[in-house]
Amino acid sequence: MTGNYVQKVEVALRSGARRDQILGIVLQLMGLGLIPVAVFFSYWIFFAAAAALAGGILLTQRFYSLPKEFGYAFTENKLIVSKVNIAGRGRRMLEIAFSDVSAFTVFYDIVTERDILVADNTPDLKAMTFRVGGEEYRLLFAPDEYLCALLGERLRRQKSACAESGGKK
Numbered sequence: 001m002t003g004n005y006v007q008k009v010e011v012a013l014r015s016g017a018r019r020d021q022i023l024g025i026v027l028q029l030m031g032l033g034l035i036p037v038a039v040f041f042s043y044w045i046f047f048a049a050a051a052a053l054a055g056g057i058l059l060t061q062r063f064y065s066l067p068k069e070f071g072y073a074f075t076e077n078k079l080i081v082s083k084v085n086i087a088g089r090g091r092r093m094l095e096i097a098f099s100d101v102s103a104f105t106v107f108y109d110i111v112t113e114r115d116i117l118v119a120d121n122t123p124d125l126k127a128m129t130f131r132v133g134g135e136e137y138r139l140l141f142a143p144d145e146y147l148c149a150l151l152g153e154r155l156r157r158q159k160s161a162c163a164e165s166g167g168k169k
Contacts, residue, residue, distance in 0.1 A: 021063040027056030103129040
């Protein structure tokens, strides 16, 4: 097997995402249209224009920051999770050292506030439990079979090395 592997998973848009985008654009245009009205009639209309512009910008920004795809990069010592949004900008979300991982199982539970969901909510989700700063988190993701095999083999090797050293990492 290889020491490095990258998998990309595309994510579907949530149900109201396009509505947010369209409403955001309409609010921005309405805010811009209110500026000439405010100049000629009343300066109080500037507050309505500012509110419409701010709401439109907020909704549009929320739409463009939605995830389009997630990437899982397996290296020898860690799993790196990254996100690419609709605007095409990518950023690294997590770096999980395999020494911090306590479990890698099939996800069969409910999503809680301590869970990090980086895939669509599909039936083939896997859960990786890890500790960071004394707190325990669960990464819920959808690795393919090859990445599952790589993770399983790496974690088994780590557990056997830990057992041979007397339980110390």
